[in-house]
Amino acid sequence: MRDLLLLIFIGLLFGCSSNENKPDQTEKIEVEQLDSLINVLDNTQKSIEISKQELESALLDLEL
Amino acid sequence: MKYLNKTCLKGLFLFLLMGLLSTTTFAQPGKGKGKGQLKKAEKIEQKGMQAKKEAKGKIKESLDDSVNDAEVEVENSLEHTGKGNGKNKKKFGNGKKEKSQDGLDGKGDDNGSDLKGKGKENSGKGKKVGDANSDDEELRPDVGKDKGKNKEKDKDKGTKVTAAKSKGNAYGKNKGELSGKEFGQARAAEVRQNYEVKQKEVKKVIVDSDSTVKSAKGKIKVAKEKLEKDKKEKKIDEKEYADRKRKIEVAEGKLKELQGKLESGKTKINKQ
CATH class of the missing domain: 1.10.287 (Helix Hairpins)
Structure with missing residues (x-):
């Protein structure tokens, strides 16, 4: 009986240690969120740059 | 002795069982913390990926089958007609080569066109293979004229395909020496x-x-x-x-x- 309990304990330890190497779920979620935020910022940057260029060309038209 | 063996076996079984159970239960820390939606989304994504893989596999299998059929038929027709042996084999070899370059999207481009003139059956088969991709139609007219160009085109295609594949979100696929957590x-x-x-x-x-x-x-x-x-x-x-x-x-x-x-x-x- 004592041997069995010991084996169960060792088995649990083995299971836990094998689980340690798995990537953290919260980290994964954070990465996904940051990726989507980066995408949002990227799109914002691009649209601002496009508008800026359009405004500059419109101003050039005015000066001509 | 028997008793010892029994206990050993029992112990081993329990050890493996506990290890397995603890791995599966601890592997899902997100459960019960309001992360069910994320899990669902992941499951759906995985299902989609599986379906995609299956579809790709099926396409590949069907392409392989039709290419093999075409190969056998070409060999048969060559044996029967006894003409144009070297040329035909060469052409067919090219088609195969291109297919292997294209990987999963392998089209067997030249099969359809090269086999066209060698008998109705062959051309039909070749078309079947070629129909897998509409690009074949662009290549077909040029096959006889500039084979070299087509080869280059297909090589470029192959590299593009592999590049596109390598661009995908392969998160965690190329970990190198790092463990999952690292x-x-x-x-x-x-x-x-x-x-x-x-x-x-x-x-x-x-x-x-x-x-x-x-x-x-x-x-x-x-x-x-x-x-x-x-x-x-x-x-x-x-x-x-x-x-x-x-x-x-x-x-x-x-x-x-x-x-x-x-x-x-x-x-x-x-x-x-």
Whole structure:
């Protein structure tokens, strides 16, 4: 009986240690969120740059 | 002795069972913490990927089958006709080669066209294989004329396909020497750094655009004043006046658009 309990304990330890190497779920979620935020910022940057260029060309038209 | 064996076996079984149970139960820390939606989404994604893989496998199998059939039939026809042996084999070999270059998207491009002239059955088979991709139709007319060009094209195609494949989100596939957790941490750190860099970039763009907005406002004001002055002094006719006014209105529209985008950009950055 004592041997069995010991084996169960060792088995649990083995299971836990094998689980340690798995990537953290919260980290994964954070990465996904940051990726989507980066995408949002990227799109914002691009649209601002496009508008800026359009405004500059419109101003050039005015000066001509 | 028997008793010892029994206990050993029992112990081993329990050991493996506990190890397995603890792995499966601890592997899902997200459960019961309001992360069910994420899990669902992941499951759906996995299902989609599986379906995609299955579809690809089926396509590949069908392509392989039809290519093999075509090969057998070509060999048969060659044996029967006893002509054009070297050339045909060579051509067929090319088709195969291209297929292997294309990987999963393998089209067996030349099979359809090369086999076309060698008998109705062959051409039919070849078409079947070729129909897997519409690009084949572009290549078909040139097959006889410049085979070399096609080869190059297909080589480019192959490289493009592999490049596209390698571009996909292969998160965690090429971990190198890192373990799962270490890889996750490294990736998280990389993404955080990327995010900070992007934030800085957007802030810089916003500051630059703010100065552009200010100077644009000044220029538009000056242009308006000059226009009115020219009109009063009758330096310009109605047509030119209308034209210049329209340009000013366009510039004002663009200015408002940029201002709106800047505002939304600022709020996005402040929120984050």
